[in-house]
Amino acid sequence: MKIFNILIVCFITIQLSAQIAPDIFYVQFTDKANSPYSLNNPEAFLSQRAIERRQKQQIQYEENDLPVNPAYLQGVAQTGATLLFPTKWLNGVTVNLTDPSILNQINSLPYVVSVRQLSNHSQGKIYKVKDYFANEYIQRELPQLKLNPRSGSYDYGNGYIQINQINGIPLHEAGFRGQGMVIAVIDAGFVDADTHIAFDSLRNEGRLLGVKDFVHPGGNVYTESSHGTSVLSTMAANVSGQLIGTAPKASYYLLRSEYVYYEQLVEEFNWASAAEYADSLGVDVINSSLGYIDFDYPQWTHSYEDMDGQTCPATKAANVAASKGILVVNSAGNSGSSNTFPYMGAPADGEGVFSIGAVTSSGTRASFSSIGPTSDGRIKPDVMAMGQQTALANGNNNFTYGSGTSFSSPVIAGMSACLWQSRPTFTSFEIREAIRMSADKAANPDNFYGYGIPDYTFAGSLLASIDIGQQQEKLLVRITPNPFVQVDKVELLTFEKINVSILDVKGSKVRSLSGLLPSHPDLLRQTLNNLKAGFYVLELRTESAKQVLKIVKTLQ
Structure with a gap:
């Protein structure tokens, strides 16, 4: 499965004289001057839920909340370019071009700073790249349970070990199973998620709130890859005796941003557009089991210096999402065994991103789990969860297990939603900090385990003691x-x-x-x-x- 490979910050400069196939480009705008939108009327571009999330966390509206100026988009469209997805946080738009002369026209527009190429299908040759999650695999047989899977009212099946490891079962037993929380899953595809028995209650109870394809506009997210299905199952599965996820009663949006068959720069911009969409819907949590380092064309590949938390496009977008009050949870990556680049990729390097590494059922770091620090010296990953032999659902109504930080990340994302549900007056940042401070290495964090394996019951106690004091x-x-x-x-x-x-x-x-x-x-x-x-x-x-x-x- 070829997904999750990171982008280079040094985007390729457009050669205006070159012939181009139907490729994707990014148009960077100068400003948001003369916008018909106003920060005094956020209802015009944000859902009521997105507005309420900001109000609860006392987050002020900023210029990057304003949509891209529609006059700028219209001007680009009039050149003959096909508009794909605007990005208000980066202030630009991705477009599809087939005629080289259009590039000159776009560049001549007074509100355009630059045009950069994001995909390349014209050469017909794709370089073989190092898969960012090359060590990820999904088993076909079911694992043997090592612990009693039943706890109170839930028979967790194979999901017991990964939830018990982070002491999340008491939250579920207290009634906090994600009710009322909304999680966006940004991934590569969700094959069989519309039919799998793991998600029967999700569908039947109307908690699958929507889907959107940022790879093939208007496309079907239930095709091409089942990776997102497996990721979703670690949170949303609700089949007694088989698999219970960390947030079996939460609501979900399924967003595809990742190309399955190649790795190109456009994927970071797809990710940004998906995150913006999630923000506008008012989601509480984003889980992204994606990451970007290498691309099919070496000129786009990220360096370690780019992992400074503020350079890569996906990282920039993730930091903005976090600043809007969303808990952004992202896989650290599976490069930990590499002799050349064992570090996390974007957007896991972001300051606002909750980056998740992988451990075994015994709590030992999985050898593939990517490490820190970021190039500016910050500790990464943030915390760890079970990412080796993680119980999950696969296609065709199967239940199995898999390995990779793709699966440790949603374990944390789902349980964090339950914790936040239990303490709704706290901000996303405070929830994240309580989880980090509850972890077993909080006193001495390092760049292999971060703050360690969190204890969600302890995190809840920390927040509860503060709540009492505030009253x-x-x-x-x-x-x-x-x-x-x-x-x-x-x-x-x-x-x-x-x-x-x-x-x-x-x-x-x-x-x-x-x-x-x-x-x-x-x-x-x-x-x-x-x-x-x-x-x-x-x-x-x-x-x-x-x-x-x-x-x-x-x-x-």
């Missing part, structure tokens, strides 16, 4: 920003002296200030800025009041 609080301090790399401003909103305690996720006191005067907010600001990156609880007490505040310090 009792009186506002004594305002910290800007939060989350923060460095605190810019601390406002002390009392005339009394304040006793301050800073607790880590284990409840241990890491810093304290006694008798802090309201006239000395910079002392608290400096104390916060000297913390290591992590998730903390800030307790403030005066003689008449107290406040408990969650704070998060990030690496960058």
